[in-house]
Amino acid sequence: MEQEMVTPGEVLGIASEVKPGKGAYQAPHNNTVYASLTGFPRIISPSPDSTDQRPTVEVTGHKAHGPVPEPGSVVIARVTKVMARSASADIMCVGPKSVREKFTGIIRQQDVRATEIDKVDMQLSFHPGDIVRAIVLSLGDARAYYLSTAKNELGVISAESTAGATMVPISWTEMQCPITGQIERRKVAKGKS
Template sequence: MKTAEQPEMVTPGEVLGKSTELKAGKGAYVPPGDNTIYASLTGIRRIVSPAPESDDLRPIVEVVGHKAHGPVPEPDSVIIARVTKVMARMAAADIMCVGPKAVREKFTGIIRQQDVRATEIDKVDMHLSFRPGDIVRAMVLSLGDARAYYLSTAKNELGVVSAESAAGEAMVPISWTEMQCPLSGQIEQRKVAKVGS
């Protein structure tokens, strides 16, 4: 259903409205404990009428991408990223997939020291958790700042899913903190994602 309002261009993090009056649709989200709706992608802000059979009578606010693009990371979505840089308090990563779909744009994520694991947070050593080139499964916490998404690996099933050893071989996880090179037998520390149930 068309509405008479002027099309308005919005970018990620921009306020779209209040969740008391509107419902977040595609390209929009409401952070936990907040009643403000924010845009999660760049595009045109649009208000659509709720479905006639819907119990929720609030109009839906959504952001329609300005170009056909792949999936966009949103809070709570599980992503696959490649670690690009590891610093003392955080690791930077390029997001490659959101869920099962590959992204078409460049999205950067940051895993902060406090978001690596759920326990003994103060003992986390970033250099023993990740290395550049590691492929990690992580969850999007929030849009973070304008340049990067905040990511978390603080669940058992999140963390490094694929890593290359110094010898250039794909390493095998042997515990939730260690991976081993099948060629050299060398063991390296990682925040390993738990596989299976």
């Protein structure tokens, strides 16, 4: 089970079932135990000879505040630069949570889509400013994460046309400007319907 991070004020349990340890406190008015810092909750079993048999819940601090991309996590990133064989992007969210530090992602040509990899044209897949949904493959070099959009639900989820409008996806590979009707090529993420 993946450990869920808690933030100050999140409920950890009720005082009749758990007692607060470090990083947690009990509110006197409603007998609820809350987290007092950002971190990961941990339940500590009571010692067998203890008169109080409630387990203790404590929160251990998390050094980097905010989520950190890990292999396998789905991220939302903004494309900053498109080169011949890769695109770079700033990771904005890991899962549903916004990041608080700067993480850079690289989408390599071979990781754009699952088919006809050798025919991928980066300029027809992404443009700077595009918002993409991608999955983290690994931590690459120079503190950049290798990202992949090679699944149907991954790819561009939001893009602006040259006219400045939010484009509408019309196929797997095309988005259309609602103002001018102009069609631009993208590696489009298929919405989960």
